[in-house]
Amino acid sequence: MCRIPHDCNATHVTLLTEPRKEDQTHKLDQTPKQDPSKPSNHTWLLLRNRNNHLSDKDKMKFNFTVCISSLFGEYDNVLQFVQTLEMYRLLGVDRVVIYNTSCSQNFDRLLQIYSQEGFLEVVPWPIDKYLNPSHGWLFSQSGGDLHYYGQMTTLNECIYRNMERSRFVLLNDMDEIIMPYQHNNLMSLMNALQKDYPNTGVFRIENHVFPKTKFDPSGRFRLPQWNGVPGLNILEHIYKEEPNRKIYHPHKMIIRPRMVEQTSVHEVLKASGEQVKVPPNICRIIHVRTSIREPSYTDFQMDKRLWDFQEQLVPSVDAMLKKMGLLNQRGRAD
Template sequence: MLCCGKKSYFAAALCIITLTSMVTLSYLRLQRLSHLPKIVQEGSRCRGKVTNSTITALKDNRTFIISPYFDDRESKVTRVIGIVHHEDVKELYCWFCCQPDGKIYVSKAKIDVHSDRFGFPYGTADIVCLEPENCDPTHVSIHQSPHGNIDQLPRFEIKNRKAETVSVDFTVCISTMFGNYNNVLQFIQSMEMYKILGVQKVVIYKNNCSHLMEKVLKFYIEEGTVEIIPWPINSHLRVSSKWHFSMDATHIGYYGQITALNDCIYRNMQRSKFVVLNDADEIILPLKHPDWKTMMSSLQEQNPGTGIFLFENHIFPETVSTHMFNISSWNTVPGVNILQHVHREPDRK
């Protein structure tokens, strides 16, 4: 009897697991079907005003679009980097216009709000939409509803649609520049160190900086090293210079740093072999290699198939300094002379 009882329980468990699996698969299939693009309009041309702004607010003022990117790594989707209110934004739709017939396809978006909001109500979001199978749309509009008039919606160019040749080995993405940034000496020293280490491109999401810093940026832009992405986030949200909501109860932390860095990854993933995420006061210094190229070759040999590398950080306090590199001509340049701060704090355990 006990043995039969065990068999009965086992059969029941198998049945429950099987039924659960069937329900789950059916639900996932229905979910996927609900996200498939559907034709809602047919016309002769694609309408709507094309926007080139870095940050565009939708009519709900709870959703802010940075940029859409074509992403075919797993399936044919448009991945839109945006900022959303984590509670208020529940549904969004991608409106694709296919040329030359002008058919409008609407695809329900999957909204993936990043968990690292640090308590702020707004956070970075991946707004992901399946693309129509029979066309390669060049632009997309985002709307809160699958119904409406596309003429009234802003249109965004879908970047990375055409495959690019990798043109640089290393691109550094520096998190948002704000607060009338004026640490000129440290910035110049970091830029020159990046170039010594093998960096060809530095991307800066600039909110604001000092007049002198503008001149420095202009020099590096003309040199071809720096690319500036305008970042007027405080025109749309109440921003904080703090990293956690408990320190400053505003809309989004650190001037939307996480959103900017996510956008920088997708913006450069096709044209750069490596994309490095750095703060303005951080430099990855190899101990065993002369530059980043040889360092990364060695790391890839040791870790085949690895796509992401994390580097341990150390603090070099400004309160401890050395007289080496105390160059008098630098004393008139505002900012920290990083070459005088070479003593690091003990390793954290």
């Protein structure tokens, strides 16, 4: 929000809570200078969005980054998280960013392994040490000083964290996979979408719920080596609920981060460029969770899209679980 003079090529910024005498008499300098005899206690932050003459292709380190908001409540859904991250690897994701408040010992070991590989970036988020965050998304039920462990704060921070290093950012939760249905990877999907919608910065992806209580009757992927692993096996859930589009139905998003200024959980609030809803036959969210329909609902549709990747996905999941020490060399759960 600081207005920089047009003739000033600023590189860093800091925050002062009160003016200093020397600041009142000196003009804004182009670079931060420190007098060695008077060490500064100010933290200077690099301005990362000043090289506007460079193209996205020249600057971007990653093509796809997934932003996952707050991890809390001693989270322990190991199997689903491994399946999700390995699925994203197959789809072409370069980096996953997650904000950690609390998780189980097993899950913490998992985060460390993925971090050491460079695929996962874990941002410490000890918000519960400073505020009383709500444990649920609905304030009337959960109360608290801060909505849902600061979910919107982390999502916005993640956008700016990746604004200069990732061409696309996926905003979704740990139990969701943004899945293309007419392409085998995200790059092919986005190349096609950008061709059809060239001035778009926000691609809204429709949520489809796969109830975690409804299983594939064949038991094909009820694999014995995963029996002792904590968490949900998403390959067992192939029945989805058809969204009720007569009422508000949530979406998650794939965004071009340099075109987004502010986001909420299901909607981008401020952005340049256009926003489009991607047809669900092209891309939709596989969301394995508690059913959102009435108990009497029976109109389920079969969706085996995850099975298209099983030949690569199952060995990748096994390999990660072995690294964690949750599988022995014979492939059985310890």
